[in-house]
Amino acid sequence: MLSCEWAQTLTRYDCKPVRGIRGELGLRIGTPFSLPDDAAITLYIIEAGDGHLVISDNGDTFAHLSALGLDLNHHSKSRVLRDIVKAQGVTLGDEGDFKLLTQKKNAPWNFARSITALLAVAQWAREQMSEAPIGHDLIAEAEPYILARNPTVQIKRRVHVRGASMVDHIFDFGHGSDVIDIISPSPQATGGAMRKVGDVLNGPFADTYLPLIIVDDRTEPRKAENEIGILASLVRTQSFSSLVMPRH
Numbered sequence: 001m002l003s004c005e006w007a008q009t010l011t012r013y014d015c016k017p018v019r020g021i022r023g024e025l026g027l028r029i030g031t032p033f034s035l036p037d038d039a040a041i042t043l044y045i046i047e048a049g050d051g052h053l054v055i056s057d058n059g060d061t062f063a064h065l066s067a068l069g070l071d072l073n074h075h076s077k078s079r080v081l082r083d084i085v086k087a088q089g090v091t092l093g094d095e096g097d098f099k100l101l102t103q104k105k106n107a108p109w110n111f112a113r114s115i116t117a118l119l120a121v122a123q124w125a126r127e128q129m130s131e132a133p134i135g136h137d138l139i140a141e142a143e144p145y146i147l148a149r150n151p152t153v154q155i156k157r158r159v160h161v162r163g164a165s166m167v168d169h170i171f172d173f174g175h176g177s178d179v180i181d182i183i184s185p186s187p188q189a190t191g192g193a194m195r196k197v198g199d200v201l202n203g204p205f206a207d208t209y210l211p212l213i214i215v216d217d218r219t220e221p222r223k224a225e226n227e228i229g230i231l232a233s234l235v236r237t238q239s240f241s242s243l244v245m246p247r248h
Contacts, residue, residue: 002027002047009151010045010111011144020046029111032140033119036126039064041118043111053107055100055114062096065125072096084124088117108151112144116244138182138216138240139172145243146175161209163199171196171211179209182240184216185224190231197235216240 002025004015014030026046033041041061046054066072072081082092089110090100098118102110119141139157147155159174171179181196183189197211213231217224217239224239231237 001025002045002053007045009147010108011147012155018044024048031115032137033115033122035061035064035068035122036129037064037068041115041122043114043118045107045111048101051104053102053104055102055107055111057098057114057118059093059095059097061098061118061121062092065121066096068125068129070125070128080124081121084120085117088113088120090114090117108144108148112148112244115141115144138184142182142214142240142243143173146173146180150176159209161200161203161205163196163203165199165203167199169196169200174209177208177210178212180212180214182214182216183227185220185227187227190215190227193231194234201235210236212236212238214238214240214243 002017004017004027007015007027007029011029013032016028016030018026018028020026024047026044029043029045031041031043035041039060042057044056044058046056048054062072070077072078078092085092085098088100090098090113092098098114098121100110100114100117143155143157153176156174157172159171159179160168161171161179162168172182173180179200181193183193193213197213200206200209200211213235215224215228215231215237217228218241221241228237228239
C-alpha cells in the first residue's frame, strides 16, 4: 500500500496522500525544483495494479507552460517535448501529462528519472522564452539517484566527518558508509575535494566512512573526464552521467 512512509524509499521531499480520479491510492510529492514561472514541479504516484505504479505530473507542467504563452499544442513542439522526455522512459499523454509506468520495485530509480525528464522540459521552456537558463541544484537533483542505489539504506544531507587536522568536513550526503560530494568539473572543485578527502582518509574515521566524489559531466564531458582522472588517483570517483544511467 502506498504511504508517505513508503515514499521515504524514494525521496525526502514533501509528501501528501491523495486519491486518483477513480479513487485509487496515490501520493503527491513536492520537489525543490520549479518551472519558469516559479511554479513547483510536483509528481504524483498512483497505484496501477499488478505491482505497477504510474509516476505522473498530472498535466501540471503542460498547463503551466501553456499559460505562460507557449503553444505546446502545435505538433512540432509536442514532438520536441516527447523527444526530450523519451530518454528517461517518460511519455507525454494526450491530456498533456508526463508519465512513466514502473514496477513498484523499480520505483526509486524511475522516480529519479521522472524528475530528470521534467527538469529537461523546464530548461527547454526557459530557452523558448529567451530566459537565461538557471543552473540546476546539483545536490537536490542527485539525491533521488543516490537513494535509488539502495533504497533500504538511510540517506542524510550535510554529513560531518573529522579529518586528521581535527577539522570537521561537510559532505553533501551520507548513504550507508559512503560520504558523497557532488562537484562541478573545475580545478578549484577538484582541489578542494582532494584536500578534504586526504584529510578524512588520514583521520580518526578513515575506517568508518568511504568518500565518493561525483563530477557533473553533462555540459563539459572532456573537462569532467580530466578532473575524474585526477581525483581517481586518491578517491572513488564517478561521473554524474553514470549515476543517472538507467539500470533496468
